[in-house]
Amino acid sequence: MESNTKKLGTLYGIGVGPGDEELLTLKAVNTIKKCPVIIAPSAKDGGSSIALDTARNFISEEQEVIIKHFPMGGEEQEEKIYQAFKFIEEKLHEGKDIAFLTIGDPFVYSTYIYLLRYIKEQGYNTETVPGITSFCAAASLAGEMIVIGDERVTIFPANQVDKITDEKFVVIMKVYRLEEQVLNTLEEKGFRYVFVKRAYREGQQVLRDREEILQNRDYMSLILAQRD
Amino acid sequence: MESNTKKLGTLYGIGVGPGDEELLTLKAVNTIKKCPVIIAPSAKDGGSSIALDTARNFISEEQEVIIKHFPMGGEEQEEKIYQAFKFIEEKLHEGKDIAFLTIGDPFVYSTYIYLLRYIKEQGYNTETVPGITSFCAAASLAGEMIVIGDERVTIFPANQVDKITDEKFVVIMKVYRLEEQVLNTLEEKGFRYVFVKRAYREGQQVLRDREEILQNRDYMSLILAQRD
Incomplete structure (x- = not known):
């Protein structure tokens, strides 16, 4: 019964701007700091994440940081996005707020848009923080x-x-x-x-x-x- | 002779975003804080400035704040922009850095673009800080x-x-x-x-x-x- 009454987490889609940490907004920094889970996309499997590198100085050791591989297009993309969705869903059910980092703005040519479709279909709470394009x-x-x-x-x-x-x-x-x-x-x-x-x-x-x-x-x- | 060797100020065009102070970038805040002169546009003569209201909490009493009237279009616009340019030129010659605040991004439908033409023609130092559109x-x-x-x-x-x-x-x-x-x-x-x-x-x-x-x-x- 406990798990049914547990408060679900919120997914925050955060635009981190072009790649200079000074070009994050105050809202992006504040939101990143308050989320126990940080998810950042990587274009290459096992590769680094530009979005994460940009926000690195605002993330503490207490926060859980996960890099997820998002291929640019292709058949594999859809599958990877669905995997990320399932992972996020699990964390939300644990009651954890998640900051999902995206380069630029989350609604301009971003993989986050595909991900958000699944999240919204399931009715989870989401909030988006715009970024410098x-x-x-x-x-x-x-x-x-x-x-x-x-x-x-x-x-x-x-x-x-x-x-x-x-x-x-x-x-x-x-x-x-x-x-x-x-x-x-x-x-x-x-x-x-x-x-x-x-x-x-x-x-x-x-x-x-x-x-x-x-x-x-x-x-x-x-x-x-x-x-x- | 002294005035010839004096260092000229720099004009910073700063996008303050849509109107929420949390949507300023760290760079915008840092730049606003370091400029002794703040100029903000107002659409109405003698009116308030949304750009200034957005940045208000990052401006101290030691800073000089000037609201300049920028009409939206019309014959009067060109004249007002030129007046603002002459004012800015004077401040730059006093060696003062200026933060010019604009709502949104400085290069998307902004009066700042017209102003910047004069400033660049005269070869003054300028730097632009992008904003959330x-x-x-x-x-x-x-x-x-x-x-x-x-x-x-x-x-x-x-x-x-x-x-x-x-x-x-x-x-x-x-x-x-x-x-x-x-x-x-x-x-x-x-x-x-x-x-x-x-x-x-x-x-x-x-x-x-x-x-x-x-x-x-x-x-x-x-x-x-x-x-x-």
Whole structure:
């Protein structure tokens, strides 16, 4: 009977921003500190977690820290997300609050969104803490606007740049390995662009020269572009 | 001669997020604390400043706080921005660092962008601290995603919603007074939507019902929408 009356834990999805611990919000720090369980995603099996590294200094030895492997896409992804859900469900039933860390903002291209579907379907308590997105971080670092006035801005994954029509402001995400194709499209369409790599992390770079960009590819990179 | 060798101040553009002091980043707080001069914009002449109210608890009595009137658009705007620039220039020449507060992120629909043009033209030192955007705040509050997977997302000012083509994910900003037209367009095009008013501020509301939305208009509101 005891377990039925036990208070369930809450799942907190926490955006930790681009990777600089100073770019966590006060709310993110306060929420991380109060949760007995911290879960952080890793893109590689057995690999480290950028989200965890970003929040590391706000986590104490008393907290339980678990890195879960979340593959980027593919058949395996769905299975891993379900496994993480089952693990989280168990902890919630133990009455433990969980901080699930995500790079950037939890609702912008995050694996957390898939996970949250299961959690909400089962009616568990959840709360989300927004984070600094990679494109806002990149804009601040480059000193370039994202959008102004009565214009719109579209955020494209790099493999969708052929969908650009009459936009004046665009952000191109997931540029890695598609740099040449993206730059060609932007140049053809008359955009000025800036390439930002590893914003607010070690090795950050702001590049505007085509050749330099092609020589400095990196998984954590994006492009801000505009035209008149 | 002394004034020529004097070190110039730096202008810090600081995103304070949607209006909850807990949604400032650590970097925003630290930067605000170290600047002797704080400038905050007000939409009304002689009015209060939401950005200042958000940061108020991190500002001490020793700091000089100035509210500058920035009208939203119109002929007067350009003049007021130039006046603010001249004021800032003077302070920078006194060697003082300035924190210029902006709601949301400094590079997403902010008056700060216009101001920064003058500052950069004159070659002054500037640094920008990104902030939580209103749409990320709204998504977290509503528990709704902004974009996922290989999709793109477009952020539209409400008066541009007729530009929607085959987008699956859209954010509609500046909805005030255009609510009916925006909802009609979204419904015609088969979008599900959520209206978020004053996210993370007093009086915040998340509404999904058309009639409720039309009865709860507010200047600080936006819509997140998606379709299959």
